[in-house]
Amino acid sequence: MEAYDVVVAGCGVAGLSAAVAAAEGGAKVAILERAPREERGGQSRYTEAYLRMKSHTEVTDDFETHLAENGSGAIDPELVQEATRERGDRAAYARALSLADPDFIGTFADKAGPTIAWLEGLGVKFDFLPTQFLTKSQPRLLPVGGGLALVEALAARAEALGVTFHYETTANSLLQDEDGTVIGLAARRGGKAVKLHGKVVLACGGFEGNAEMQTRYIGPRSVYLRPICKGGYFNRGEGIRMALDIGAAPSGDFGSFHAEPVDPRSGVSEPSVFIFPYGILVNKDGERFTDEAPGTVDAHYERVTRRIYEQRDGMAYVVLDARHLSIPNYRLAIRTDQPPVVAESVAALAGKLGVPAATLEATVGRFNAACVPGEWKPLVADGVHTEGLTPPKSNWAMPLDQGPFHAYPIMSANVFTFGGVKVDGQARVLDHDGNAIPGLYAAGEVIGLFWGTYTGATSVLKGLVFGRAAGQDIAGRRNA
Secondary structure, three states: OOEEEEEEEOOOOHHHHHHHHHHHHHOOEEEEEEOOOOHHOOHHHHHOOEEEOOOOOOOOOHHHHHHHHOOOOOHHHHHHHHOOHHHOOOOHHHHHOOOOOOOHHHHHHHHHHHHHHHHHHHOOOEEEOOOOOOOOOOOOOEOOHHHHHHHHHHHHHHHHOEEEEEEEEEEEEEEEOOOOEEEEEEEEEEOOEEEEEEEEEOOOOOOOHHHHHHHHHHHHHHHOOEEEHHHHHHOOOOOHHHHHOOOEEEOOOOEEEEEEEEEOOOOOOOOOOOHHHHOOOOOOOOEOOOOOOOHHHHHHHHHHHHHHHHHOHHEEEEEEEEHHHOOOHHHHEEOOOOOOOOEEOHHHHHHHOOOHHHHHHHHHHHHHEEEEEOOOOOEEEEEEOOOOOOOOOOOOOOOOOOOEEEEEEEEEEEEEEEEEEOOOOOOEEEOOOEEEEEEEEEOHEOOOEEEOOOOOOOOOHOOOOOOOOHHHHHHHHHOO
């Protein structure tokens, strides 16, 4: 039996933030990490870690509104109204609704700036660096060095504070006393069962690395998904399952996920292809199926990628002409390490892609004929559109008539799953009556928050903010 004040499952930015914050408050802390030391950090080590902030101290103007508008499914308006009351005044049926509570969202926004300041104190630098989005509607603050810089800074601080790391160790179940208080974790390390006692923070990600859970919740078409990076394969949903098994309230859209367009040929981390607004998207039958450019790419890429996921075999191709090569810094929008498929004619391109040549030629012909003349401005939403075409194209609709023609295959990656458990502003996991389960906290993607559409650049921030909140609450209660 190994005894600690707090046991953290997961070594991404959420778990590390919880561990460091608790250790800074004097707690004895252990971290469990499924991966070996050299691969610690889960998905956090591979992400660029975009943060939806307009400065180092303030979130964007639409932060709370966007989260609220995409924070629930179909819920009775009276219940939503009840959820806006102070938590202690809410009716019991409204305390554990599967939605993003206004007070949770407000806490998230309020604690973002102080969390960035805390990280800066650990030596992390932040700046408004170039992103993969050639057009955008909201600013993104980035840690210099991406998510790996966050992992390394937090891990170094944890080690300096004496946090114990248990690598290649997987949490299996929660330990409870006779009153239902969580008192530790059962895990496996080196093929042997171990038990670690202490309050628990579940910070071990979603279930994008678990085929069974994806099929159960997202559906059988999830075979056409893959994690965005290697770290995603370590996220198998144990934290969510363990919490639900002891009565945690669910939250977030279990049937959905954050979709990002990637090149299926590539094995690099996040081989994204964001150049599609400047061409047309066709499926394996050579037909268009969606508006490729409803607005700025940062605000609309997810809904476009979902349409790609719906196509046969979950696959599409972006077809471009030579015009896209003149876009300033166009390579920022293409992260794949694989070359484009190139041909001098549309028919020849179809042959290389394996789509019907006559159909693709007809598709391109209809599109070209529907393009309305206008001033092409590739770095802003220019309103250059089609008329009389279904589906339409709303921006950057220029005829594809300049060879050579380029194409990239695109599939949807599962960046992370949306479903998880419900927590309060201190990251305490709530039960079905809206009461905190004693001794149990959650951070990162174990927390269910998003519905339908992801509020971009909030995932890493959620892990940092509520990981730190969990650690601070544990340390505060220890010292009370």
